Amino acid sequence: MKRRDFVKGLAVATATAGTALGQQYPASQAQNPPPAADAAGQGAKATPPPPAATESRRNARMEAMSRFRSPDIPVSQPDAVAMTAPRYFTAARYATLVQLCEIMMPAGDDYPSTAKTGTAEFLDFYIGSSPVEQQTMYNNGLDRLNADSMKQFKVSFAKADEKQADAVIRPHLKGWMNNHPPREGQARFINLAQRDIRMATMNSPAWSIAAEAVGDRTPGVGLYWHPIDPGIQRWVTPGHGHAAPATNHQHS
Amino acid sequence: MAQKKVDVLIIGSGHTGGMAAKILTEKGIACTMLDAGPMLNFEKNRELKPAHELPFRGFDAPGRLPHVFQASEFNANIWLDEKVAPYSYPPGQTYNWVRVRSVGGRSPFWGRQSFRHSDYEFKSKDHDGFGENWPISLKDLAPYYSRVEEIFRVTGHTDHLPQYPDGNFIEDNSPWSGAMQRFVDAGKKLGVPVTKPRSALGKDGLAASINLVIPDAVATGKLTTIPNAIVRKITVDKKTGLADGAIFIDRHSHREMEMKARVVVVAAGTLETTRLLMLSEICNSSGALGHYLTDQIYGAGIICSVPEARDGKAAHGLMGGGALIPRFRNLDTKTNGFLRGYAVNVSCSNGPFDARALPFYGKELDQKLQSYNGSGFSTDIMGETLGHYENHVSLNKQVVDAWGMPTLNISTKYTTNETNMTKDYIDTMAAMAEAAGFDILVKNYEFNPPGFSIHEQGTARMSDDPKKGVVNKWNQSHDMKNLFITDASVFVSSGWQNPTITMCALAMRASEYLAEEMRKGNV
Numbered sequence: 001m002k003r004r005d006f007v008k009g010l011a012v013a014t015a016t017a018g019t020a021l022g023q024q025y026p027a028s029q030a031q032n033p034p035p036a037a038d039a040a041g042q043g044a045k046a047t048p049p050p051p052a053a054t055e056s057r058r059n060a061r062m063e064a065m066s067r068f069r070s071p072d073i074p075v076s077q078p079d080a081v082a083m084t085a086p087r088y089f090t091a092a093r094y095a096t097l098v099q100l101c102e103i104m105m106p107a108g109d110d111y112p113s114t115a116k117t118g119t120a121e122f123l124d125f126y127i128g129s130s131p132v133e134q135q136t137m138y139n140n141g142l143d144r145l146n147a148d149s150m151k152q153f154k155v156s157f158a159k160a161d162e163k164q165a166d167a168v169i170r171p172h173l174k175g176w177m178n179n180h181p182p183r184e185g186q187a188r189f190i191n192l193a194q195r196d197i198r199m200a201t202m203n204s205p206a207w208s209i210a211a212e213a214v215g216d217r218t219p220g221v222g223l224y225w226h227p228i229d230p231g232i233q234r235w236v237t238p239g240h241g242h243a244a245p246a247t248n249h250q251h252s
Numbered sequence: 253m254a255q256k257k258v259d260v261l262i263i264g265s266g267h268t269g270g271m272a273a274k275i276l277t278e279k280g281i282a283c284t285m286l287d288a289g290p291m292l293n294f295e296k297n298r299e300l301k302p303a304h305e306l307p308f309r310g311f312d313a314p315g316r317l318p319h320v321f322q323a324s325e326f327n328a329n330i331w332l333d334e335k336v337a338p339y340s341y342p343p344g345q346t347y348n349w350v351r352v353r354s355v356g357g358r359s360p361f362w363g364r365q366s367f368r369h370s371d372y373e374f375k376s377k378d379h380d381g382f383g384e385n386w387p388i389s390l391k392d393l394a395p396y397y398s399r400v401e402e403i404f405r406v407t408g409h410t411d412h413l414p415q416y417p418d419g420n421f422i423e424d425n426s427p428w429s430g431a432m433q434r435f436v437d438a439g440k441k442l443g444v445p446v447t448k449p450r451s452a453l454g455k456d457g458l459a460a461s462i463n464l465v466i467p468d469a470v471a472t473g474k475l476t477t478i479p480n481a482i483v484r485k486i487t488v489d490k491k492t493g494l495a496d497g498a499i500f501i502d503r504h505s506h507r508e509m510e511m512k513a514r515v516v517v518v519a520a521g522t523l524e525t526t527r528l529l530m531l532s533e534i535c536n537s538s539g540a541l542g543h544y545l546t547d548q549i550y551g552a553g554i555i556c557s558v559p560e561a562r563d564g565k566a567a568h569g570l571m572g573g574g575a576l577i578p579r580f581r582n583l584d585t586k587t588n589g590f591l592r593g594y595a596v597n598v599s600c601s602n603g604p605f606d607a608r609a610l611p612f613y614g615k616e617l618d619q620k621l622q623s624y625n626g627s628g629f630s631t632d633i634m635g636e637t638l639g640h641y642e643n644h645v646s647l648n649k650q651v652v653d654a655w656g657m658p659t660l661n662i663s664t665k666y667t668t669n670e671t672n673m674t675k676d677y678i679d680t681m682a683a684m685a686e687a688a689g690f691d692i693l694v695k696n697y698e699f700n701p702p703g704f705s706i707h708e709q710g711t712a713r714m715s716d717d718p719k720k721g722v723v724n725k726w727n728q729s730h731d732m733k734n735l736f737i738t739d740a741s742v743f744v745s746s747g748w749q750n751p752t753i754t755m756c757a758l759a760m761r762a763s764e765y766l767a768e769e770m771r772k773g774n775v
Binding site: 218 | 296298299301302303304306308311315318321324325326328354480553606608609610611612613614615632696700
């Protein structure tokens, strides 16, 4: 859906929902003040129970809300309208990563380049949020790519041509399986980075749009499990203590 | 509400807790089943989604589940978060403890491979002198295996191999694909049997306790199921020395509750069961509690390509299908370098080729993937590991979980037995693949850390001798005759087999024994 249509749809849906709620409930009730947030305060005031008519309206409103079903409001992903600014990698490393992404996964006839799928930006965010071991592997690996390119061709990896880039990548490519990428530092980086680049690219919104445009199946569809049951926050202290007796407590 | 004493308290609702509930309630015994997790709601909890709609494009949240290699962004929410329920291990001894905490336990998510143990496992000490025999044999368990296989609707082929006992199968007489037949023939020349896989079909797409056994218990009207109940202690009657109930904590409110029971069945899953017994300070007169932890090695394997299937040239029927190679080492002869044996999962794929196996990138990789599409052939090991006394768990009182309970320290490591076994496996599979005319692209001799298989077993093993084991041959505690353990913590050795069917057969047998003992007034 085009953004213009989406905004229009959102405006209509919002107005409809507001109107519907306005029709259900009298204006005076909508203007009722909220209940006191402080439970202790409520107790101190010893508020009498509401009159039967008020309670009846409250129950009617609650029942109506329980019947309400989610409105059909089309939503878009942020990638459709915005980009992630890179901020984890240094400028030199980021430039190396951008080049590595383009080389590992160049644009096809029907599929977008990694620049359009935001692969490097996504990996900058993802690796920047990852455990230090993964960050170190990427930082060292990108530095090594650059150093190898400088050493062999006196040109940074970011500016290397295809042949030069191939000379510093290919020696480290290995076939691997399951959870066992190569152990050696640069081979490990190259092979894991390739996996990450492919995944971040093929699972991007832009790639999905391209797949649909040429009639391919939507890539990466799986059975997603939502959080099963939130609620592990701790509101009480384990093994709650005993109430302390009042100092002036007297037994009869 | 007044506290009432229940007939049988079952702790855990996975395959064996569910089986205990089914058998006992069908005998007219009222059961209350507690589970530490919530009830699953399949309509609400899951949906088909493309990865690009997920927050991390299919990568899981960074660092979220470092020990669950099985986790992806799609399934991350089903695994127990180790920040909530931590565990520890000594430096350099990584253990992957993979847990699910919801009603049904891990049963909705298992691999469904369904094997019987043979007497090579039950009487393993007689064969090679290591460890202990089980106090039961295949003959004791065979009738229960048959009933369990019927419930789980196990499909398989009757092979007449003593190390791969046949069962009550939905017979699989499908022909081999051409490539698989070549691998079968290559195996024959090397004395390696290649057989059909055996797997639980289940019902309506699931083979879990929550759809195969618990509904039968519910139908009796005698089962009370309570989710979100984290048992912190099994209580003991000081006068009799018998278990008399449990104290549990509500997962959300942390409110502590006490309940009384005539009998306690512990089915919390191997290491959770042992942790609970340790927290309760019971069932360890033998000193064996927590020891002899074992499982199976996974992760090592080979990836091949069938040349005739490349470039879209596969003849009809050339590719497809799976196979199972049951243990073939150390049966009638001895193999140098390791005890016991391994089985192999074999897969012949007519689908996309695994990009990781091809050392190319860019357009060249895309061309290779197109060429190799539909030509994949791979193997994975399931190897028995040895349950040494030193492989053990203990309570770590310094680190507590979100409910204030001490956690487990898991101390286990593999030895040259596992590395030598893996070398033999890779070399043998490579020889068979070459003889079958396949191109071998990857040989991986590395296996995954202990725990990865999610087949942890032992730590409350069974034995006729109360000085050597925690339970007797009926899964009944030697120390408390009214406490039974039905999960894989009672296993004496792991074998190569997926343990589920054996766990269920043991749980069924133990539950029938318990019901009879209750009827006689002995428990």
